[in-house]
Amino acid sequence: MIEQLEALCRKHDDMALKLADPKVLSDLKQFKKLNQEYKELDQIVIKIKEYKKTLQDISGAEQVLQNESDKEFLELANQELVRAREHEALLAEGFACL
Numbered sequence: 649m650i651e652q653l654e655a656l657c658r659k660h661d662d663m664a665l666k667l668a669d670p671k672v673l674s675d676l677k678q679f680k681k682l683n684q685e686y687k688e689l690d691q692i693v694i695k696i697k698e699y700k701k702t703l704q705d706i707s708g709a710e711q712v713l714q715n716e717s718d719k720e721f722l723e724l725a726n727q728e729l730v731r732a733r734e735h736e737a738l739l740a741e742g743f744a745c746l
Contacts, residue, residue, distance in 0.1 A: 659689065660686070663689065699736065699740070706729060706732045
């Protein structure tokens with residue numbers, strides 16, 4: 649799934665470059681079509697970035713749980729891990745239809 653999400657991010661970046669291309673800017677029909685696709689993809693890319701950040705949060709919390717000995721810190725890391733995993737599941741569910 650990550651590969652597909654990364655491909656969408658690359659497509660979004662490519663579209664941004666095309667939208668700045670003078671040839672595209674001079675063709676109103678092509679510009680409108682590309683701009684509409686870009687806007688639609690933009691919302692997905694925001695969620696992809698949120699998903700990637702959540703995966704980093706999970707990894708960080710897991711590292712703390714493996715390396716920390718302070719009980720309070722461990723409890724905070726465990727709470728963060730639970731929260732992040734729940735959030736990851738919600739985001740992943742949203743990506744299932746892509």
